[in-house]
Amino acid sequence: MSDQLKYIKENKDRFLEELKELLRIPSISADSAYKKDVMAAAEAVGKSLKSAGADKVEICPTPGYPIVYGEKIIDPKLPTVLVYGHYDVQPADPIDLWDNDPFDPVIKKTDIHPEGAIFARGACDDKGQMFMHVKALEVMMQTNTLSCNVKFMIEGEEEVGSVNLGWYVERNKEKLASDVILISDTGMLANDVPSITTGLRGLSYVEVKVTGPNRDLHSGLYGGAVANPINILTQMIASLMDENNHITIPGFYDDVIEISKEERAEMAKAPHSDEDYKRKLKINDVHGEKGYSTPERASIRPTLDVNGIWGGYMGEGAKTVIASEAFAKISMRLVPDQHPDKITKLFKDHFESIGPKSVTVEVTPHHGGDPYVSPTDNRGYKAASAAYEDTFGKKPIPVRSGGSIPIVALFERELGVKSILMGFGLDTDAIHSPNEHYGVFNYFKGIETIPQFFKHFAEMED
Amino acid sequence: MSDQLKYIKENKDRFLEELKELLRIPSISADSAYKKDVMAAAEAVGKSLKSAGADKVEICPTPGYPIVYGEKIIDPKLPTVLVYGHYDVQPADPIDLWDNDPFDPVIKKTDIHPEGAIFARGACDDKGQMFMHVKALEVMMQTNTLSCNVKFMIEGEEEVGSVNLGWYVERNKEKLASDVILISDTGMLANDVPSITTGLRGLSYVEVKVTGPNRDLHSGLYGGAVANPINILTQMIASLMDENNHITIPGFYDDVIEISKEERAEMAKAPHSDEDYKRKLKINDVHGEKGYSTPERASIRPTLDVNGIWGGYMGEGAKTVIASEAFAKISMRLVPDQHPDKITKLFKDHFESIGPKSVTVEVTPHHGGDPYVSPTDNRGYKAASAAYEDTFGKKPIPVRSGGSIPIVALFERELGVKSILMGFGLDTDAIHSPNEHYGVFNYFKGIETIPQFFKHFAEMED
Numbered sequence: 001m002s003d004q005l006k007y008i009k010e011n012k013d014r015f016l017e018e019l020k021e022l023l024r025i026p027s028i029s030a031d032s033a034y035k036k037d038v039m040a041a042a043e044a045v046g047k048s049l050k051s052a053g054a055d056k057v058e059i060c061p062t063p064g065y066p067i068v069y070g071e072k073i074i075d076p077k078l079p080t081v082l083v084y085g086h087y088d089v090q091p092a093d094p095i096d097l098w099d100n101d102p103f104d105p106v107i108k109k110t111d112i113h114p115e116g117a118i119f120a121r122g123a124c125d126d127k128g129q130m131f132m133h134v135k136a137l138e139v140m141m142q143t144n145t146l147s148c149n150v151k152f153m154i155e156g157e158e159e160v161g162s163v164n165l166g167w168y169v170e171r172n173k174e175k176l177a178s179d180v181i182l183i184s185d186t187g188m189l190a191n192d193v194p195s196i197t198t199g200l201r202g203l204s205y206v207e208v209k210v211t212g213p214n215r216d217l218h219s220g221l222y223g224g225a226v227a228n229p230i231n232i233l234t235q236m237i238a239s240l241m242d243e244n245n246h247i248t249i250p251g252f253y254d255d256v257i258e259i260s261k262e263e264r265a266e267m268a269k270a271p272h273s274d275e276d277y278k279r280k281l282k283i284n285d286v287h288g289e290k291g292y293s294t295p296e297r298a299s300i301r302p303t304l305d306v307n308g309i310w311g312g313y314m315g316e317g318a319k320t321v322i323a324s325e326a327f328a329k330i331s332m333r334l335v336p337d338q339h340p341d342k343i344t345k346l347f348k349d350h351f352e353s354i355g356p357k358s359v360t361v362e363v364t365p366h367h368g369g370d371p372y373v374s375p376t377d378n379r380g381y382k383a384a385s386a387a388y389e390d391t392f393g394k395k396p397i398p399v400r401s402g403g404s405i406p407i408v409a410l411f412e413r414e415l416g417v418k419s420i421l422m423g424f425g426l427d428t429d430a431i432h433s434p435n436e437h438y439g440v441f442n443y444f445k446g447i448e449t450i451p452q453f454f455k456h457f458a459e460m461e462d
Numbered sequence: 463m464s465d466q467l468k469y470i471k472e473n474k475d476r477f478l479e480e481l482k483e484l485l486r487i488p489s490i491s492a493d494s495a496y497k498k499d500v501m502a503a504a505e506a507v508g509k510s511l512k513s514a515g516a517d518k519v520e521i522c523p524t525p526g527y528p529i530v531y532g533e534k535i536i537d538p539k540l541p542t543v544l545v546y547g548h549y550d551v552q553p554a555d556p557i558d559l560w561d562n563d564p565f566d567p568v569i570k571k572t573d574i575h576p577e578g579a580i581f582a583r584g585a586c587d588d589k590g591q592m593f594m595h596v597k598a599l600e601v602m603m604q605t606n607t608l609s610c611n612v613k614f615m616i617e618g619e620e621e622v623g624s625v626n627l628g629w630y631v632e633r634n635k636e637k638l639a640s641d642v643i644l645i646s647d648t649g650m651l652a653n654d655v656p657s658i659t660t661g662l663r664g665l666s667y668v669e670v671k672v673t674g675p676n677r678d679l680h681s682g683l684y685g686g687a688v689a690n691p692i693n694i695l696t697q698m699i700a701s702l703m704d705e706n707n708h709i710t711i712p713g714f715y716d717d718v719i720e721i722s723k724e725e726r727a728e729m730a731k732a733p734h735s736d737e738d739y740k741r742k743l744k745i746n747d748v749h750g751e752k753g754y755s756t757p758e759r760a761s762i763r764p765t766l767d768v769n770g771i772w773g774g775y776m777g778e779g780a781k782t783v784i785a786s787e788a789f790a791k792i793s794m795r796l797v798p799d800q801h802p803d804k805i806t807k808l809f810k811d812h813f814e815s816i817g818p819k820s821v822t823v824e825v826t827p828h829h830g831g832d833p834y835v836s837p838t839d840n841r842g843y844k845a846a847s848a849a850y851e852d853t854f855g856k857k858p859i860p861v862r863s864g865g866s867i868p869i870v871a872l873f874e875r876e877l878g879v880k881s882i883l884m885g886f887g888l889d890t891d892a893i894h895s896p897n898e899h900y901g902v903f904n905y906f907k908g909i910e911t912i913p914q915f916f917k918h919f920a921e922m923e924d
Contacts, residue, residue: 403682
């Protein structure tokens with residue numbers, strides 16, 4: 001057994017305990033009520049980096065939540081790996097659907113995780129995966145096997161669109177200079193089917209408001225004679241897709257790069273069963289754009305989803321009211337070469353134009369992100385692939401993911417460096433959902449694999 | 463000047479004082495903290511009926527608040543008028559929006575009420591209007607002009623849905639036997655534009671739930687490949703109306719009685735301006751079923767309004783989630799001869815049938831109410847019309863109201879008697895709102911008009 005594995009084995013319980021400690025901090029960046037907790041999470045990450053052996057650890061202020069920086073430069077001539085992750089988490093609601101307090105981590109066995117999984121908000125996204133890199137640094141430091149320089153950039157606003165990361169990166173290009181960026185904020189196909197994410201969808205996220213009468217009205221006295229903002233909102237949203245679930249916003253598909261038959265055939269090799277998919281989600285049928293498979297719909301095609309809707313009376317019983325206002329949050333996942341700002345503008349112009357004269361419509365952009373595709377023939381990918389082979393005993397499959405990590409495109413643009421998306425989560429880990437969890441196996445497999453990446457990256461040529 | 467007018471003039475101050483006394487009792491039926499006051503109001507009404515000259519006055523117990531009964535039978539061969547009203551009132555909150563204590567009546571002049579209006583909770587709805595009938599009885603008794611037998615049925619639960627009125631009526635059909643029911647619990651167009659409400663809309667109210675995946679999902683990883691319950695709900699609701707705002711539920715209009723050109727022409731005489739309507743509601747355009755005017759859309763046509771909708775993330779900021787469930791509360795206003803139970807079933811069958819296989823749809827009925835229309839060619843209406851002509855100097859306009867008063871249909875069903883809605887309130891009286899008031903002019907005009915109704919009803923043939 002290698003020194004690294006021995007060290008991991010000896011410190012297993014502590015590595016778990018330290019992660020649980022971090023998970024106890026409700027660092028919800030979307031809700032200002034948790035400001036103190038988000039700051040506390042930043043401090044905790046800084047401390048853990050120091051004790052892992054990082055130098056120059058700073059909590060770098062930004063116009064929003066701070067970015068935690070730390071580095072270990074062993075030899076300027078050696079290649080440098082920049083690790084990115086985030087310490088903020090999604091809101092936990094609906095709280096009542098959790099089996100345990102989302103901020104009091106519990107380890108439980110599941111069918112997919114016979115060795116147990118850590119149940120807590122952020123367990124997988126992204127505290128658990130980010131913390132693997134901190135522990136991997138400790139392992140390499142303690143076993144004198146650190147083979148590259150390493151820098152850490154851990155932010156606290158990923159779940160709200162990394163609104164200040166660009167601001168920080170632009171101002172710290174030299175400090176962040178590196179040869180490759182390593183990110184664990186995605187997933188793999190299964191614990192026995194390792195994979196590396198080579199593509200990500202972009203994002204355009206807007207909030208819409210439809211206003212009718214200047215006050216709530218009695219639906220008996222006014223019903224039928226005034227535009228009901230909720231009825232109108234449902235009609236406007238419904239009109240955004242046709243019967244083939246094709247998005248009807250003019251120009252929406254203009255920049256979409258059609259994937260070649262060959263690439264689609266390659267993708268189709270990844271194991272997938274609509275039956276399993278339906279069973280796991282307890283749905284009677286899949287649903288999506290005509291002419292594409294489920295994995296394609298969730299990765300290489302753009303989407304439009306209502307993430308939230310509200311208006312009128314939502315309480316017990318019946319209230320015969322016509323609301324003055326109705327609201328929705330709508331997000332669109334984008335694929336190369338769609339541009340979020342362009343899509344947001346197309347949406348805003350179109351949506352504001354389809355409202356009838358009897359209401360006023362407002363569209364407020366939230367945040368966006370560029371789609372991204374990384375080649376599989378560069379040094380970073382090859383080093384990652386070799387690392388998985390060492391620890392999983394098989395070559396990882398390159399996969400295009402439906403999610404968005406807008407920063408990946410930002411890094412390439414600002415720092416000129418490719419990112420490797422070394423994610424160890426599973427689809428079933430319920431990130432952004434109640435009972436989010438992260439496999440104990442996955443946590444330690446990550447801590448084990450990351451040092452192998454450093455080793456191979458140091459050995460390989462560009 | 464008639465004896466009646468002379469008597470009213472001589473007792474004007476006392477008539478006002480007695481109403482104010484009744485208004486000082488906070489008989490809020492919705493709030494059990496006021497139980498003693500509601501009972502006290504019942505007692506006060508009983509006392510006032512006795513002193514007006516009624517016999518057999520009883521405070522009749524029900525499973526809820528009592529019903530005050532009283533009668534004056536002068537000759538079994540004469541027709542009998544049954545007066546309905548209620549002594550309970552709406553809660554007064556938000557209290558801080560009142561200019562005076564809602565239960566310490568104040569008389570103030572307003573633009574619409576130059577002779578002054580009584581400001582107090584219940585001034586118009588319904589103590590003020592109900593008490594006109596008590597005083598009218600006194601007037602007729604004191605001037606020996608009572609020309610019909612009269613019965614009073616004054617309840618204390620109208621503001622909480624008349625939950626025990628049906629119970630009482632079923633058990634007292636003989637006692638309540640009458641030729642016409644007289645109710646003053648509605649309004650008229652203006653003090654110089656008398657009107658009589660001849661129709662009320664019925665109601666079908668349902669709650670719908672659309673369920674997709676068994677948990678909230680990450681909209682990046684699943685977006686585009688699973689049915690989003692909110693998107694689906696908006697499509698289902700939108701499909702319930704066509705481009706002419708015509709409701710598409712099969713069979714929905716089957717029982718709707720088309721109004722004759724003549725009656726529509728009659729209705730069109732009621733003063734209405736879309737411009738004023740738009741200005742008051744701060745809307746750029748009216749909106750509704752093609753081929754009908756604004757007053758028609760709000761009265762003689764059925765509607766479908768979403769009263770509330772909710773699902774997914776409604777908090778601050780952006781959450782990229784696909785919700786597991788989406789909900790809406792939907793109400794339909796009904797017109798003769800639509801039946802609420804039938805419409806509710808049509809809605810449920812249709813709505814549950816249009817959901818795609820990828821979701822499950824549930825429809826839960828809330829409560830319903832029958833529509834009602836009283837012909838303008840029957841004895842009761844003709845007597846009322848003649849009475850208004852005597853006291854206002856002009857024929858009243860028959861008006862169909864968009865609201866619902868389910869008890870009117872109950873009376874027709876259980877007692878087989880038509881109700882005449884002789885309301886003297888104004889739209890601007892702010893019933894159910896802060897600063898509710900009732901014009902002194904309207905109060906005495908009612909006391910003056912009611913005896914004329916008795917006179918004409920006695921003289922007319924069926």
